[in-house]
Amino acid sequence: METLITILAGVLVTVAVYLLLSRNLIRVILGTAILSHAVHLLIMTMGGLKKGSVPLLGEHAEKYTDALPQALILTAIVISFAVTAFLLVLAYRTYKETGSDDLDTLRGFKNE
Amino acid sequence: MTITLVIFIPFLAAILVPFIYKRVPNRNIGWFILCVPLALFIVLLRFIPAVSSGETYIHTIPWIPSAGINFTTHLDGLSMIFGLLITGVGSLVILYSIYYLSARESLGNFYVYLLMFMGSMLGVIFSDNLMVLYVFWELTSISSFLLIAFWYHRKKSRYGAQKSLLITVSGGVAMFAGFIMLHILTGTFSVQEIIKSIGDYTDSGLFLFAMILVLLGAFTKSAQFPFHIWLPDAMEAPTPVSAYLHSATMVKAGIYLVARFTPVFGGEAVWFYSVTCVGIFTLFWGSLNAVRQTDLKALLAYSTISQLGLIMSLFGLGSAALNEGYSADSVIYTQATFAALFHLINHSTFKGALFMVVGIIDHELGTRDIRRLGGLMSLMPVTFTIALIGSFSMAGLPPFNGFLSKEMFFESIVNARSLGIFEMGTWGNLFPIIAWVASVLTFVYCMIIVFKTFLGEHQPARLDRKAHEGPRGMLLAPMILAFFVVAIFFFPNIVGKYLLSPAMEAVYPPFKGAQGLVPQITVWHGFKPALLMTIGVIVVGALLYVFLRFWKGIFTIEPMRWSLDSLYNKFLVQTEKGSSYLTSFYMTGYLRDYLLYIFTFFIITIGGGLLLTNGFSFDMSGDAPITINEYIIVFVMMGAGIAILFAKSRITAILLNGVLGYSIAIFFVVFRAPDLALTQIIVETVTTSLFLLCFHFLPEWKKEKSSLPAKAVNGIIAILVGTVVTVLALSVQGHKLFTSISIYFEDADELTGGKNIVNTILGDFRAFDTMLEVVVLFIAGIGVYTLVKLKAGMEGPDVEDE
Numbered sequence: 013m014e015t016l017i018t019i020l021a022g023v024l025v026t027v028a029v030y031l032l033l034s035r036n037l038i039r040v041i042l043g044t045a046i047l048s049h050a051v052h053l054l055i056m057t058m059g060g061l062k063k064g065s066v067p068l069l070g071e072h073a074e075k076y077t078d079a080l081p082q083a084l085i086l087t088a089i090v091i092s093f094a095v096t097a098f099l100l101v102l103a104y105r106t107y108k109e110t111g112s113d114d115l116d117t118l119r120g121f122k123n124e
Numbered sequence: 125m126t127i128t129l130v131i132f133i134p135f136l137a138a139i140l141v142p143f144i145y146k147r148v149p150n151r152n153i154g155w156f157i158l159c160v161p162l163a164l165f166i167v168l169l170r171f172i173p174a175v176s177s178g179e180t181y182i183h184t185i186p187w188i189p190s191a192g193i194n195f196t197t198h199l200d201g202l203s204m205i206f207g208l209l210i211t212g213v214g215s216l217v218i219l220y221s222i223y224y225l226s227a228r229e230s231l232g233n234f235y236v237y238l239l240m241f242m243g244s245m246l247g248v249i250f251s252d253n254l255m256v257l258y259v260f261w262e263l264t265s266i267s268s269f270l271l272i273a274f275w276y277h278r279k280k281s282r283y284g285a286q287k288s289l290l291i292t293v294s295g296g297v298a299m300f301a302g303f304i305m306l307h308i309l310t311g312t313f314s315v316q317e318i319i320k321s322i323g324d325y326t327d328s329g330l331f332l333f334a335m336i337l338v339l340l341g342a343f344t345k346s347a348q349f350p351f352h353i354w355l356p357d358a359m360e361a362p363t364p365v366s367a368y369l370h371s372a373t374m375v376k377a378g379i380y381l382v383a384r385f386t387p388v389f390g391g392e393a394v395w396f397y398s399v400t401c402v403g404i405f406t407l408f409w410g411s412l413n414a415v416r417q418t419d420l421k422a423l424l425a426y427s428t429i430s431q432l433g434l435i436m437s438l439f440g441l442g443s444a445a446l447n448e449g450y451s452a453d454s455v456i457y458t459q460a461t462f463a464a465l466f467h468l469i470n471h472s473t474f475k476g477a478l479f480m481v482v483g484i485i486d487h488e489l490g491t492r493d494i495r496r497l498g499g500l501m502s503l504m505p506v507t508f509t510i511a512l513i514g515s516f517s518m519a520g521l522p523p524f525n526g527f528l529s530k531e532m533f534f535e536s537i538v539n540a541r542s543l544g545i546f547e548m549g550t551w552g553n554l555f556p557i558i559a560w561v562a563s564v565l566t567f568v569y570c571m572i573i574v575f576k577t578f579l580g581e582h583q584p585a586r587l588d589r590k591a592h593e594g595p596r597g598m599l600l601a602p603m604i605l606a607f608f609v610v611a612i613f614f615f616p617n618i619v620g621k622y623l624l625s626p627a628m629e630a631v632y633p634p635f636k637g638a639q640g641l642v643p644q645i646t647v648w649h650g651f652k653p654a655l656l657m658t659i660g661v662i663v664v665g666a667l668l669y670v671f672l673r674f675w676k677g678i679f680t681i682e683p684m685r686w687s688l689d690s691l692y693n694k695f696l697v698q699t700e701k702g703s704s705y706l707t708s709f710y711m712t713g714y715l716r717d718y719l720l721y722i723f724t725f726f727i728i729t730i731g732g733g734l735l736l737t738n739g740f741s742f743d744m745s746g747d748a749p750i751t752i753n754e755y756i757i758v759f760v761m762m763g764a765g766i767a768i769l770f771a772k773s774r775i776t777a778i779l780l781n782g783v784l785g786y787s788i789a790i791f792f793v794v795f796r797a798p799d800l801a802l803t804q805i806i807v808e809t810v811t812t813s814l815f816l817l818c819f820h821f822l823p824e825w826k827k828e829k830s831s832l833p834a835k836a837v838n839g840i841i842a843i844l845v846g847t848v849v850t851v852l853a854l855s856v857q858g859h860k861l862f863t864s865i866s867i868y869f870e871d872a873d874e875l876t877g878g879k880n881i882v883n884t885i886l887g888d889f890r891a892f893d894t895m896l897e898v899v900v901l902f903i904a905g906i907g908v909y910t911l912v913k914l915k916a917g918m919e920g921p922d923v924e925d926e
Binding site: 023033094 | 810814
């Protein structure tokens with residue numbers, strides 16, 4: 013299971029990097045979103061998968077899954093949401109100001 | 125303790141200046157400032173009896189004891205001389221500047237810089253710890269930069285300031301490296317301890333490098349050839365600053381450094397030769413160039429360079445005495461150092477006075493060009509007298525203090541011929557010759573100062589203002605200095621006993637209390653070579669001055685026109701060009717390029733590191749079993765991910781991203797993470813709707829216009845990054861080096877009273893982290909709000925402003 017999920021994360025990273033390298037602003041933002049998906053899966057995998065019960069102490073299980081990666085991911089999900097939201101609005105604003113969403117034409121002025 | 129305060133009082137005063145300046149926004153603020161150096165001067169004077177009887181004061185405040193860095197102040201004879209110069213000349217300069225600067229200048233800034241300089245200069249000379257010394261050393265460079273650029277609206281001021289900063293700071297950094305080497309050798313940063321223990325390390329390879337690097341620092345600061353080029357340009361500073369920093373104190377920091385390190389490096393042939401030869405050549409070069417100047421201040425700048433070279437060479441000659449240790453023969457070489465210290469004091473008095481005189485002329489007549497001056501003797505009698513005293517002292521004529529030290533200089537340099545060490549040979553004869561030629565030239569330019577300015581024909585037509593004597597307050601400071609010029613001639617042994625003898629003991633710790641270390645200074649030595657040399661200087665110098673216009677032509681010969689300045693300028697332009705070329709080469713402004721650098725770096729370091737260390741090891745034995753449902757979800761996700769790359773419309777892409785997000789939520793359920801699953805579902809929903817909302821305002825995405833090779837590069841990089849990540853993650857899982865700390869959280873119930881471990885981690889164990897996360901969200905929210913609400917077009921003009 014761990015190996016499989018790691019490979020899945022690797023595939024998602026590949027997709028994300030390819031999107032990040034493209035010229036379209038929306039693609040880049042999408043790339044960051046997918047990258048955070050991949051990272052969340054990876055962190056989860058690092059803690060070991062399905063190695064115990066849900067980390068709720070009331071369950072009185074013998075063994076609990078590693079709760080630390082879960083807490084970290086929870087933070088990461090929220091932060092990545094904030095980043096995505098901010099980037100989207102930035103893209104919106106950029107397009108409104110310059111009329112372009114192509115990063116090559118957005119390069120700025122030659123004689124800056 | 126007092127000495128520590130002495131260093132900090134100028135800084136404290138500098139902080140107070142803006143407040144006083146608000147109350148007293150005119151030139152009277154100078155009177156407040158004047159109290160500071162005057163008080164410090166008196167404090168230092170009170171130490172003289174104790175110091176001259178051989179006492180030294182060390183006081184330590186621990187700063188970073190673990191790194192050997194302590195705020196240690198050390199007062200001995202050597203630092204005493206410099207301390208008195210800094211505070212004494214400082215008082216006079218401030219007194220002078222009260223009348224020199226008009227109330228329209230930003231006086232507040234001026235005095236803040238000046239006090240800052242004073243404090244850092246005192247720091248340099250009183251610090252025993254090399255690191256602290258270095259900090260103060262660079263602070264003097266910075267305050268000098270600020271003072272040179274005081275009239276920053278002038279292009280030349282900015283140029284001079286930049287030049288001095290570049291040269292002195294690069295020398296300072298070299299010196300810093302030398303200090304670190306000394307620390308590596310001896311294990312201490314304290315100068316006094318280094319002096320005690322350095323004898324064991326002289327054979328080390330680092331010793332020589334440390335010596336050369338420290339010398340670089342000293343030579344750049346003291347404007348020795350070929351680093352002297354910054355000093356003439358530094359003359360763009362207001363004249364009080366030139367008198368203070370660029371002749372009396374800061375440029376002598378390098379000399380102080382050489383003197384301070386003579387017990388460490390002295391006695392080595394390299395030290396002896398580099399200090400002496402550089403000094404002698406600077407003496408010659410400075411005096412030669414001074415003769416050709418037409419601007420009085422530039423003339424004084426070159427003469428300062430030349431005089432600094434003189435003092436430097438004397439310290440070089442004096443260091444020879446440490447080669448053999450104390451004996452009746454070697455003690456004679458210490459006389460060079462004695463002459464150096466004596467001339468150091470004398471130079472500050474007469475050169476300070478001369479600078480102030482030039483300042484008065486500039487202030488009253490609006491020019492310092494000797495071609496436009498002349499015949500001022502009857503119009504400015506007091507100024508003339510001071511200039512006469514200063515110049516004749518510099519030329520080495522009696523009855524002025526310069527005569528005494530010049531005689532001693534000749535004597536030491538003649539003595540050096542008989543130096544048995546370091547294979548002197550014929551070189552020993554060259555020293556007196558160069559020194560003598562340089563002294564002749566010195567005589568010539570001293571005569572130029574006096575006669576071209578004050579005698580000859582008065583040319584009122586070529587002056588902007590009518591010539592008249594300067595204000596009394598302005599004359600007071602140079603008069604005091606001129607008084608010392610004469611007084612020291614008549615009572616030289618007071619200076620010798622109270623100031624020079626403790627300083628000699630500081631430079632020659634092994635000779636402490638030795639016979640003949642502190643000679644009697646006498647005016648009349650009998651017909652010795654030194655006196656004959658002086659007479660020769662006067663005769664030949666006078667002849668050369670009279671026939672100046674016949675031989676001035678040599679300055680137009682080709683080699684004389686080569687200047688280090690143009691070399692420096694070329695170097696500066698080339699460096700600027702080169703760095704801007706280099707920067708624009710890789711800083712393209714394209715996001716793709718930057719990301720490519722990052723990813724390539726990642727692949728090379730992490731992937732390469734894995735390859736080199738052979739860190740792969742896959743261990744899948746601990747893997748959990750996989751059910752058929754999970755296989756399906758994984759393949760759906762992979763398919764969705766890859767499909768995004770080929771999505772024709774953005775709606776497809778964003779929906780596929782949704783597929784990924786919700787599948788992950790399912791996985792969170794499978795992986796026993798209910799909280800994550802809930803959060804993921806909510807966030808994914810909001811994100812997707814946000815995307816869709818934004819699409820309303822954004823254009824449909826077009827097909828990527830990138831060329832095929834570019835796409836191929838992107839693809840290769842993407843695949844490589846993916847592979848490295850996968851391999852790295854798999855290898856990490858194979859190597860669990862530490863046990864997980866998660867056991868700790870399973871006591872959550874007892875520790876926090878919460879049963880949901882994830883919640884307790886977020887809310888209790890890592891509550892700070894969560895709080896800051898909220899702050900991040902808050903900031904992002906503000907950003908979003910601002911970007912949406914910002915009125916479009918407000919930035920319009922900027923965009924069009926191409």
